[in-house]
Amino acid sequence: MGNSQIRIALTGNPNSGKTTIFNQLTGTRQKVGNWPGVTVEKKEGDIQKFGYDIQIVDLPGTYSLTPFSIEEIVARDFILEEKPDVVIDIIDASNLERNLYLANQLRELDTKVIFALNMADVARARGFKIDAQKLSQLLGVPVVFTVGNKGEGLDALIQTAVDIAHSPLHIPEERKVRYSKDIESAIADLKEFIKARSPEAFPYNYRWTAIKLLEDDKIVKKRIRDLLGASSDAVCQKAGDFRGKLAGLFNEDLEIVMTDERYGFIAGIIKEVLSASSLERVDISRNIDRVLTNKFVGFPIFIFFIWAMFQLTFTLGAYPMSWLDTAIAYLTAMIEHAMPGGIIKSLVIDGVIGGVGSIIVFLPNILLLFFCIALFEDTGYMARAAFLMDRIMHLIGLHGKSFIPMLMGFGCNVPAIMATRTLESRKDRILTILITPFMSCSARLPVYIVLAGTFFAAKAGTVIFMIYLLGIVLAILTGRMFRTVLLRGEDAPFVMELPPYRVPMIRSLLIHMWDRSKMFLRKMGGIILAGSIIVWALSSFPRQIEYSMDYEAAADEVRKSFDQKIKSADGFLASKLESERDKAIHDLNRQRNAERAEKSYIGRIGKLIEPVFAPVGIDWRGSVALLTGFVAKEIVVSTMGVLYSVEGDSQSDALHSALRDSGMTPLSALSMMVFVLLYVPCLATIGAIARETGAAKWAVFNILYTTAVAWIMAFIVYQGGRLLGH
Amino acid sequence: MLLSEMKEGQSARIVSVGGDMRLRRRILEMGLTKGSDIYIEKYAPLKDPMELVVKGCHVSLRVKEAAEIFVDPMARREGDHGK
Numbered sequence: 001m002g003n004s005q006i007r008i009a010l011t012g013n014p015n016s017g018k019t020t021i022f023n024q025l026t027g028t029r030q031k032v033g034n035w036p037g038v039t040v041e042k043k044e045g046d047i048q049k050f051g052y053d054i055q056i057v058d059l060p061g062t063y064s065l066t067p068f069s070i071e072e073i074v075a076r077d078f079i080l081e082e083k084p085d086v087v088i089d090i091i092d093a094s095n096l097e098r099n100l101y102l103a104n105q106l107r108e109l110d111t112k113v114i115f116a117l118n119m120a121d122v123a124r125a126r127g128f129k130i131d132a133q134k135l136s137q138l139l140g141v142p143v144v145f146t147v148g149n150k151g152e153g154l155d156a157l158i159q160t161a162v163d164i165a166h167s168p169l170h171i172p173e174e175r176k177v178r179y180s181k182d183i184e185s186a187i188a189d190l191k192e193f194i195k196a197r198s199p200e201a202f203p204y205n206y207r208w209t210a211i212k213l214l215e216d217d218k219i220v221k222k223r224i225r226d227l228l229g230a231s232s233d234a235v236c237q238k239a240g241d242f243r244g245k246l247a248g249l250f251n252e253d254l255e256i257v258m259t260d261e262r263y264g265f266i267a268g269i270i271k272e273v274l275s276a277s278s279l280e281r282v283d284i285s286r287n288i289d290r291v292l293t294n295k296f297v298g299f300p301i302f303i304f305f306i307w308a309m310f311q312l313t314f315t316l317g318a319y320p321m322s323w324l325d326t327a328i329a330y331l332t333a334m335i336e337h338a339m340p341g342g343i344i345k346s347l348v349i350d351g352v353i354g355g356v357g358s359i360i361v362f363l364p365n366i367l368l369l370f371f372c373i374a375l376f377e378d379t380g381y382m383a384r385a386a387f388l389m390d391r392i393m394h395l396i397g398l399h400g401k402s403f404i405p406m407l408m409g410f411g412c413n414v415p416a417i418m419a420t421r422t423l424e425s426r427k428d429r430i431l432t433i434l435i436t437p438f439m440s441c442s443a444r445l446p447v448y449i450v451l452a453g454t455f456f457a458a459k460a461g462t463v464i465f466m467i468y469l470l471g472i473v474l475a476i477l478t479g480r481m482f483r484t485v486l487l488r489g490e491d492a493p494f495v496m497e498l499p500p501y502r503v504p505m506i507r508s509l510l511i512h513m514w515d516r517s518k519m520f521l522r523k524m525g526g527i528i529l530a531g532s533i534i535v536w537a538l539s540s541f542p543r544q545i546e547y548s549m550d551y552e553a554a555a556d557e558v559r560k561s562f563d564q565k566i567k568s569a570d571g572f573l574a575s576k577l578e579s580e581r582d583k584a585i586h587d588l589n590r591q592r593n594a595e596r597a598e599k600s601y602i603g604r605i606g607k608l609i610e611p612v613f614a615p616v617g618i619d620w621r622g623s624v625a626l627l628t629g630f631v632a633k634e635i636v637v638s639t640m641g642v643l644y645s646v647e648g649d650s651q652s653d654a655l656h657s658a659l660r661d662s663g664m665t666p667l668s669a670l671s672m673m674v675f676v677l678l679y680v681p682c683l684a685t686i687g688a689i690a691r692e693t694g695a696a697k698w699a700v701f702n703i704l705y706t707t708a709v710a711w712i713m714a715f716i717v718y719q720g721g722r723l724l725g726h
Numbered sequence: 727m728l729l730s731e732m733k734e735g736q737s738a739r740i741v742s743v744g745g746d747m748r749l750r751r752r753i754l755e756m757g758l759t760k761g762s763d764i765y766i767e768k769y770a771p772l773k774d775p776m777e778l779v780v781k782g783c784h785v786s787l788r789v790k791e792a793a794e795i796f797v798d799p800m801a802r803r804e805g806d807h808g809k
Contacts, residue, residue, distance in 0.1 A: 064755045097781045098757040255747065259754040286767075289777075289784075298771045387786050391772035394788075400775070493791055494775050495752045498784040 012090030014061035093123035110205035320364035355532020374512035378504035397483030409439030425492030531631030617668035679710035738797035745794035
């Protein structure tokens with residue numbers, strides 16, 4: 001308490017081990033990945049060390065601070081606007097030259113920087129020797145060696161950060177990158193020009209601002225406009241003049257010249273501080289790639305991995321799934337006995353357990369799927385998947401990286417849509433977001449299992465596969481269409497790093513998996529619970545219903561007539577009659593429940609919207625189920641359970657026979673599956689779309705588009721099937 | 727010649743980088759600067775994109791993007807890049 005506070009920001013290239021260091025420092029739950037740009041969200045952690053309260057902020061991994069992608073903008077804005085006390089740049093020591101590019105950009109900002117030469121052990125093993133003292137001297141920046149995954153050097157790192165946080169250390173001007181004479185004189189002129197026109201409290205370094213304006217940085221230009229008001233035009237005008245003049249002089253765009261010169265400066269530094277021994281290094285990563293991205297076996301292996309992932313998810317997941325099923329049945333039975341009958345009991349059993357319980361059984365599947373995806377990411381295979389798939393994705397007008405979100409879409413659309421942040425181009429991102437919902441998420445699977453299981457028995461597997469395929473095909477068609485109509489424009493460059501393969505840390509895999517599964521569970525506790533209760537309430541009220549006949553009386557009648565017969569019959573016949581009697585009573589009950597569902601609020605709503613769904617062969621119950629599926633697709637199954645008034649016993653078996661009794665045909669079941677595949681993704685997904693695109697209009701557009709496509713496709717399936725005589 | 731015309735296993739030095747600003751910037755930031763040596767590691771199974779080794783990193787880019795980069799092919803040195 002009462003400690004001084006320090007705020008430290010971590011920056012660094014993707015794959016520099018930044019996230020590992022963040023985890024080591026803060027011990028918070030955070031994932032480590034090899035996929036470039038895995039740390040998109042701002043992660044923070046508070047620690048107490050050396051008598052200070054230290055807040056550590058993990059910035060997105062970037063190659064540069066040019067506002068090229070959202071990650072870069074996020075990172076730069078944080079440093080510029082939030083002004084952390086110290087910025088620690090995590091540098092992959094085995095890859096010094098490229099990493100120094102970002103490091104030098106940081107030095108141009110007015111901020112205190114420390115370089116952490118990370119993975120020092122790897123660098124040593126590769127035969128690199130870095131003269132840290134010289135590096136520190138040349139650049140005027142403290143340098144600390146670290147080995148992130150072993151936690152080495154981290155105390156020294158924090159100690160250094162604490163030391164410089166309270167010292168007035170500034171990087172002397174002469175140690176910054178010097179550009180060639182003409183550029184330097186332009187920088188100097190422009191700097192003075194800005195200074196003369198800016199308010200007292202100008203928040204940025206003048207030299208940096210001048211450099212950025214010369215580079216025609218759009219964001220800095222906008223800031224200048226906000227800051228300087230009327231005189232900004234003159235500043236931009238002046239910068240433009242310099243740009244034109246210098247570009248003419250170099251016969252090249254100024255940005256390129258300056259990037260070249262920065263690398264030139266770095267090359268000079270490297271010459272002085274780095275000595276590579278001629279150790280013939282064994283490059284394991286490269287050998288692995290010779291197989292995994294091989295001309296001939298690359299694709300078969302890739303397909304095998306995907307197949308194995310789904311196999312693992314669904315076959316291995318089936319065991320814990322059945323345990324959960326049993327546990328839930330047990331819980332239901334327990335409550336059945338423990339609670340007095342009435343509306344509260346009905347709420348708990350039918351509303352809460354019936355709704356949430358039927359969905360929570362998918363948790364093992366989801367955990368396994370996310371584990372596999374985390375494994376792909378943390379080993380570095382994801383980047384290879386993009387490398388392999390880019391050609392194919394490019395045909396749809398997408399980037400190879402879009403493949404990963406789409407693949408994740410098979411698990412859950414919400415994290416899949418969040419994963420599109422790794423895409424640099426906004427258009428690519430929006431396009432991927434819009435088509436990802438066509439990837440059939442695991443929540444839709446139970447619907448297919450119930451419907452296909454009931455109506456296509458032996459061929460269920462094939463039918464479900466075709467449904468998945470239909471989703472993929474429509475995603476491709478939609479992608480092509482949107483690319484040519486809605487989101488035209490240049491494709492984002494595929495210039496991407498293929499990071500070395502790494503042995504994943506189990507702990508980080510688990511953190512990674514858990515982070516994503518949490519989203520599923522949160523959805524469970526929030527939206528799905530609320531949705532289940534609403535559905536339950538709509539189907540349980542009004543309590544008083546005028547039945548078309550007196551079921552109680554009818555049941556008594558049946559009982560009476562059977563009892564008389566049973567009395568006069570002998571042993572064998574009597575027991576046969578008894579079971580006949582029970583069945584008749586059971587049928588009456590079912591009839592009653594069905595009528596009750598029909599006359600409840602939800603039934604009335606279903607009747608109201610039935611005409612819309614009639615052309616696609618879905619009756620009022622199906623309509624209601626679809627309507628409730630907007631909350632979460634899993635609810636479709638539980639709603640059907642309620643509406644077909646399945647009671648007691650093994651739920652799925654009962655649902656199967658109830659579905660068959662309801663007059664649903666294989667064709668209308670197929671139509672319903674198609675509809676479920678394609679129509680509005682769940683509420684959580686819609687929320688994710690709005691959040692990730694930054695505009696509610698895309699969410700609304702997605703709702704309308706997917707529903708239209710769903711209806712049209714279901715119509716084609718249903719009416720087409722009828723024409724074919726089914 | 728153009729980088730896109732190079733074959734697997736060849737080395738070259740970058741002469742110039744063309745293309746629109748976005749692409750050039752990106753290419754440069756990944757270390758593919760004028761004068762740097764590159765090695766063509768491989769082409770993807772569908773012949774696009776390609777994988778390069780530059781400044782010790784493995785970088786992939788599309789053939790179309792590689793067609794914006796002029797290179798000067800180099801004779802392969804013995805033991806170069808361990809192939």
